[in-house]
Amino acid sequence: MRSIGEMARDSGLSASALRFYDGAGVLVPVRVDPASGYRWYGPEQLEESRLLARLRRAGMPLADIRLVLAGWASTDTELVRSLLQAHLLRLERGLSDARSEFSTVRALLERRENSMTPSVTTTSRFAVSAPELAAALDSVRFAVSTDPELTALGGVLFDIEGEALRVVATDRYRMAVARADTTGYGGPRMQVIVPAPLADAMRALLSDDVSVQLTVDGDRVALEAGDHQTAGQCLDHEFPDYRRLVRLPAGRRVPIDVTAFRTAVESGPVRAAERTQDGVACDLSVLKVTGEGAVSVCEDGDDDQGCVAVNREFLLHALAAGARDQLILELGAPTAPLAIRRPEDEDAFSLLMPVRLES
The missing domain is CATH 3.10.150.10 (DNA Polymerase III, subunit A, domain 2)
Incomplete structure (x- = not known):
């Protein structure tokens, strides 16, 4: 018998996933302690749990996985093969459809990029309230993405417009928006993505008794707080239009x-x-x-x-x-x-x- 912790370690499924599959009737433990509710799994269920993990990674729906595990337990190989083949065909059709749609989207994107007028690179310098910027960074930092495949989301957006600096972060599953007031900027709306390590360095310099100046010079951003300064390259990406996402x-x-x-x-x-x-x-x-x-x-x-x-x-x-x-x-x-x-x-x-x- 394996405890749920041992089963999680040996199968590659987390304990929370095992509890979920128990509740869904997909992988039910052979014994549940009536007093504590603790789950115990039989030796034969290790193979089933590893099979379940592989099928879920392949995107098979739970309804089909139930049938595959039932066929596996009864050695009904014909049923298992037919379910695997049907899912593979669904994946192939879905991939073909996705390739077609992505090709269209890429063509539209190239047309959009070619029609855009390159922006004029200028240097902008303005003052920001240190307590407000510190509070704003604290409010959004938790939502910065750590996914290496989505580098555009690996930083904090600084969206400067009029007398407002809005800071935004998202990892697709959550989004946070906050604001700090600025003085001394009168140009058009400007956006830069500050990498997370640089945003953290900026936050470390902020305190109630310092004056803060932000400078945006092309693809570089710098923050001066009293006698200290930190600066670095902005991320060379477009940030999602968060204003649409918050409606x-x-x-x-x-x-x-x-x-x-x-x-x-x-x-x-x-x-x-x-x-x-x-x-x-x-x-x-x-x-x-x-x-x-x-x-x-x-x-x-x-x-x-x-x-x-x-x-x-x-x-x-x-x-x-x-x-x-x-x-x-x-x-x-x-x-x-x-x-x-x-x-x-x-x-x-x-x-x-x-x-x-x-x-």
Whole structure:
């Protein structure tokens, strides 16, 4: 017999993924301790778990995996082969369709790039409030991407327009936006992506009693804070148009006490799931607005239509980044992002992408 921890180590599936597959009826442990709920797996289930991990990495739906494992256990090789072949054909058709669509998108992108007028490179220098910039960087840093394949998201966007500097970060699953006031800039809207290490170096120089100057010179950005300075190259990429991404349908806004809500999330029930984008296992907190107008963490089996499921770790990060005793949660449809807002500042907020619950 293997414990769930041993099974996770030997199979390549996380413990949360194993709990998810148990709940989904795909890989049910041979024994569950009635007192503690702890799961134990039989020796023959190790091979099944490794097979399950391979099939999920290949993108096979759970409904088909159930049949494959059933056929595997009964040595029905004909059923297993037919299911594998059917899934392979689906993947090949999907890849062919994707190649065709991507070719069209690339052609449109090349046409768009060729029609764009090159921007004039100028040097801009302006002052920024040190406490506001420090708070803004603290608010968005958690959402910077660490995916090496998405280098455009590996930094913090500095979006300068008028007297506002908006800082933005996203890793596709979450987004954070904050603002700091500027003085001395009167040019057109300007955007630069500051690499995460440089943004961290800037944050280390900021304190309440220093004057701060930002300088953007072509593809370089520098920050002077008192007698100290840090500078470096900007990322040579286009950042997504975040203004389009934050236009959400109106949801229900509910004030929360952050300490109490954080405790409820940390101690409340979770559901194991996998992100559809990359198959990474995660624990979900499922939230809903109660009849009393509060936000609660749903128990297992409580799947009201208004429930919104989000990555619990990301939710806790966003609550910490909000840096307030009171915040506002905005919940819309289960497919709409969850917004976390500051009561006094509409320009500072976080968005968490919802995770679809397995039916």
